[in-house]
Amino acid sequence: MNASSNSVRVAIVGASGYSGEELVRLLLRHPRAELVAVTSRQSAGQTIAQVFPRFATHPTARSLKFSDPDTATLARQAEIVFLALPHGVAAEFAIPLLRSGCRVIDLSADFRLKSAEVYKEFYAHDHPAPELLAQSVYGLPEVHGEAIRGARLVASPGCYPTSILLPTLPLLRAGLIRPTGIIADSLSGVSGAGRKAEIDYLFCECNESVRPYGVPKHRHLSEIEEQLSLAAGASVVVQFTPHLIPVNRGILTTLYLAPSRHLATPADVATLGAEISACYAQAYSGAPFVRLLEGKALPDTKNVVGTNVVEIAWRLDPRTGRLIVMSAEDNILKGASGQAVQSMNLICGFPETEGLL
Amino acid sequence: MNASSNSVRVAIVGASGYSGEELVRLLLRHPRAELVAVTSRQSAGQTIAQVFPRFATHPTARSLKFSDPDTATLARQAEIVFLALPHGVAAEFAIPLLRSGCRVIDLSADFRLKSAEVYKEFYAHDHPAPELLAQSVYGLPEVHGEAIRGARLVASPGCYPTSILLPTLPLLRAGLIRPTGIIADSLSGVSGAGRKAEIDYLFCECNESVRPYGVPKHRHLSEIEEQLSLAAGASVVVQFTPHLIPVNRGILTTLYLAPSRHLATPADVATLGAEISACYAQAYSGAPFVRLLEGKALPDTKNVVGTNVVEIAWRLDPRTGRLIVMSAEDNILKGASGQAVQSMNLICGFPETEGLL
Amino acid sequence: MNASSNSVRVAIVGASGYSGEELVRLLLRHPRAELVAVTSRQSAGQTIAQVFPRFATHPTARSLKFSDPDTATLARQAEIVFLALPHGVAAEFAIPLLRSGCRVIDLSADFRLKSAEVYKEFYAHDHPAPELLAQSVYGLPEVHGEAIRGARLVASPGCYPTSILLPTLPLLRAGLIRPTGIIADSLSGVSGAGRKAEIDYLFCECNESVRPYGVPKHRHLSEIEEQLSLAAGASVVVQFTPHLIPVNRGILTTLYLAPSRHLATPADVATLGAEISACYAQAYSGAPFVRLLEGKALPDTKNVVGTNVVEIAWRLDPRTGRLIVMSAEDNILKGASGQAVQSMNLICGFPETEGLL
């Protein structure tokens, strides 16, 4: 697992949900990853091809069987283990796997926060492994790339936070916006709710429907605010409203931000606009998965679904003095499994885009 | 056309779009309206049943033919004429019809503003009949019911404005929120774009897609701000972001509002909450088409599509001190044709809900 | 409950599924039905408005509470009881209700067949009340209207059978098609699967998906074949393939039929075409809910969803000698609850279309 090694042996724990399925897809076709184990209690004994017919074309999918999750076995087989498990459960696996020398990329919320108290406030149970919080790295490669390279435990960000943090962090760090009054209004496809047999997510309950939920204190606020506070050097409180819309995949976020300076004249607007452009360009000119839209283009989830890209566009409104920033991503790719593989690439010294284009 | 008359003769000009089609449906089944004329250049000569097969069960739909629009003929046939035409065109019909003694309910933007200058700023052409602006009544029955009863010219509100004004006006009038910093984030079904053969609204361009548009200065801002300013007694500037989502019908609006008072303690929150409840109850307890949600319920477009109802729910966020108000409506009914018929009921002295339940 | 009575007291047992919800909607607004009881174990104690917010505008919805189902109470309250229950369960309620003098309109499959053996073959359990099969009437008003008027127990047809039988029965009775080789290929919206928390019917599993199921022996074949055999005077065996498509509502059926006569010349085609037209016109000219399409029009579910109408069109193919007949209906209305109310209208001597236009 250093830059010179040609490939890496990987395993996925909890591979039967939507994020797990996408990890399987990405890792099967990744030119330098060898998928050696996939676990799922409910699918144990079946091949990947049986559980996910769409992958049946791949030889590994036809031979590799789901197994019951067992950390000792996993630690022998794999160098990197992806955890695609519910929060609270992921920690159980992370502890022994890390002890055995595996690197762990966790897609749950368990290691995203530095504070066990905040975790308890938002997730309503004690943190299962507070001793690991200090060593975990928040897996947003465009922001914490260097730390991810050396991390033993990566906490891959939530889907909403990714769509909010990438557009906001550079502006906050550059002092172009105020750390107060941030509003994030987000729209998510139904896959974000997971593959769970609940009435609320039936086709007929979601189709021809749009609805807010989790107002006003969604769990993802905890990691959004922690990351923004780190960047601002001060405590940031955010207003966040998620909505469910009838698409399979995609998150569209509209951010309402307050520029640090008053926009009194058209010249003020032009000056700030140039600074925002420069700020984003500097932050993301080398980021292969951030697409800064130009001209009249605005983000559209259909332009990012199926890719690991986040699209960002912004407008200054001289009437209100506010900055509107909009982003679009695939909630299962850049918002989950794609980003986790991006972290794996960094850990392994592979090109950041390996297996993700 | 007084309270004692049993029924009213009505006509629809421009009945081939989505709003026009819905007007046809509502007026065909309205127990006290007699649909005597429908016009459409492209459908002239065909019966309603031929153009809209779904109405073929109704005898009038099988006999009444679309005609070329002619104001002299319309004025002889109908007491009330609905205009479902593009802005700029509606005025051409309104002038002679009003002169002939018809009452006119216009669904376009032509008569919604009091200022011809603001009209020109937002619609990019001179107002076609500025002399009529003084007499037109903004057709929001829950707010301007008395004026609508006596109006000769009703300007039926836009779909977005309805979803924004009904939740906001009572709070503003009661002084519970500040007139500054209002943000409206709205999601609309594709029927809002009309029945126009444009690539952007093809199934494959809208399905599995969500996108903002018209940022930051959508035309509907003009009427939103005028109505809010009237209520606030001061000039109100609004931040408004519309988004297109893949449903046929429905608008979901999320409003970010600043309470007039600082929320320092839980008691402050409780007190303000009680005042908001009371304010809405007073404003809408007699309003048959406003549904104030209680308990944990949040608006969902699927609960209002096909009805003339707007759902409203709100949450105070003690973390941010902000008030979040959410509304849902059917953009073609409460946001257009249903509301226009509601105005007709008021004009004719019919029960407000006649033909709309 | 005779033609002179002004209204009828009705109850719905099992009102929490999609068909039950639609029955509630239809009966709340039916001008001559008084909804006196709705039962649902899971919703007992809640008002209709609480369970189905979209009906909250109706006063009865705000006052009438769901109760636990109890046949003695129901029999005291209602003259007609609708059963919207799973097959096998409906019979438990039908027996005591009929004994108490209620009329029963059952939407399940329990009383659609005359033979308890065929029932067992297709439903895999013994018939729960074989003694009632002789008195039940198959509730297809366009075909069995006279029997329905006097029925004490109506077995309302399945959604697929309705879409297949209405286009086929007149042709078979007239001898215009052969009773052999009938193929019905049907596409159904997801509401046909009911409001059940199953992975297969989640939004993400149905959206952007189309799939056949129940091939080649779907349960609805039993009633389709029984009704066709009655009409043909001979045993009819049908090929039937249902498919699930991503719409909330609607069934589109394409039928492949063999004309009784060989089509050797264009004149043969013209002659048979005229006979088919005449046959359908005779069968359905007085049927308010059958729309025979003319000219180039073909059925489209969007033209019937929300109505009790079935659309029918046909084409003779001179290349193959076959007759293609296509139908479209709303699976929850004409395919379930609308048709059940249509039967109620016949039983009560109301106009057939009462409350259904």
Add this chain to the structure above:
Amino acid sequence: MNASSNSVRVAIVGASGYSGEELVRLLLRHPRAELVAVTSRQSAGQTIAQVFPRFATHPTARSLKFSDPDTATLARQAEIVFLALPHGVAAEFAIPLLRSGCRVIDLSADFRLKSAEVYKEFYAHDHPAPELLAQSVYGLPEVHGEAIRGARLVASPGCYPTSILLPTLPLLRAGLIRPTGIIADSLSGVSGAGRKAEIDYLFCECNESVRPYGVPKHRHLSEIEEQLSLAAGASVVVQFTPHLIPVNRGILTTLYLAPSRHLATPADVATLGAEISACYAQAYSGAPFVRLLEGKALPDTKNVVGTNVVEIAWRLDPRTGRLIVMSAEDNILKGASGQAVQSMNLICGFPETEGLL
């Protein structure tokens, strides 16, 4: 362009429709294809990234500009030219390109038939280049692989024909089904209609709708019947009914076939079933893009969309004596652009799956 060459220079004429866009995607990421030109009158001068933002991550997409189509220039630049043009237009380009030594893979219908008369019967105009029909090869790699390898002009099959021919041809060649009475009932996503600004394909006209069209003589019948006739050694006439369903992509075809032998006993059914299994296994065991489903699995478009795979399952119905075969494919991939690239791989001596997994 022989097995030893490492890569091939390719161009796409008419790259702005859905098939053209998908060709761009496939060829951009194809490891052995170099995309050297894309043409489109309406997009000339813009880069691929500007026209299709989703490809902007790829460097070629940011540099390669659409040009006006010019065959002389194309012939200098490219070894293989893909034509993604309307029928009737493709021939204009094919003639000079072939003369200049290019190989041409045409996605239109222009070269799929051997008979200019049949072409005229189905496409309603004279064939634009009848002299080329003899040399064109029908580009179904699983069937005509050998001929495709040496072809100068490949006529890539239609989307419906691919979904019908792959399941039917092996059975017909093996004599397991009769060449008479074949029925194909197909359901297609809306992308099949192309990126055309027509009312019929607007979101609101397709969403919550399903409808047949082109009954009973769709143009694709001509190539279906020609290919089946070749396999049967006799003239085959097919009944084909296409339907439009609200998905972006995917075709599901259900075939009703008559086994050659009467199925009198369960043993007959078992014997024929074994022969069908063996027939399909022999035909497609080496075909990387045909997935023969086993056990209870039935085709589902969501398992093939985004891939070049066609799924096939079948059922013998002992009640009717009929064989039901079902297939699913992505209409834009296996039904168009994916299959065209598969042909390119054969022509170039690349592995058949290169760039398609």
